[in-house]
Amino acid sequence: MSAPHTDVEKVEAANTSFYAALEQGDFELLSALWLSPSDVDVDETYHDPADAGVISCVHPGWPVLSGRGEVLRSYALIMANTDYIQFFLTDTHVSVTGDTALVTCTENILSGGPAPAEGDELGPLLGQLVVATNVFRRTAAGWKLWSHHASPVLAGSEEEDDEESPA
Template sequence: MDEAAAVEAANANFYTAFENGDLDLMHEVWADGDWADTVTCVHPGWTMLRGRDEVMRSWALIMANTAYIQFVLTDVRTEVRGDQAVLTCEENILTADEDDEGFIAGGSVVSTKVFVREEGRWRLWVNHGSPVLDGTDDDGSD
């Protein structure tokens, strides 16, 4: 497997963990050891979280409050430079609330992830997600 494919496989594990509410797998995805204090995450609409412990607490909270979520990734681009890699993509998200009896909402987030090679495997160091605002009502006027 080439390095870009290995990074993309690590990225796929991130989404598998999130979609399945698998906090153990999410712990495996994120960098640890010497990287732990500098792990950084920006969830869409949240302030910046720093440090592995704070980031993992946020994932526990999100997973505990997410009944259903599915991601379809588009425009995935991966650049590997030595022991670091940057992956960008658009997350097309389907989600449902337990109370809505099948209602599914959609949205898009642009995501930038920085992976580091830690003990021979790619792990997530920085994740930043920003919502994409629907521009369909924009007529170009101010």
């Protein structure tokens, strides 16, 4: 197996782990998946990791969050206020250049109240369609998230579709 192909597989695995950690509400795993100042030789003795600006995140509808403190705090809030979330990733594309990898994908998200019991309909769960770009950096500990940017996909209304259709 070639090194570039192996890198793509490792980045895919890191990307999958990111979404799995969110689904499971595993804050410790999620934190470990993000790049830390020590991963990029920032001396935490002299630089506050929250201010180092090492990582960034944009959740749909949110401003840019920079630094581990802000980014991880946002995920803690999301996990604390989301009873259930599941991601079905589609249109996933991985590109690796040197020690940097770019993953683009569509997040088909189910979220809402408590997880449905086996055999139950999805009921109150809301579906969202979001496109995401995840940037990873190679570290001694493996591929780590450097940046996550997600944006909602706005679907046209049926009225707009009817207006565009020829009569």
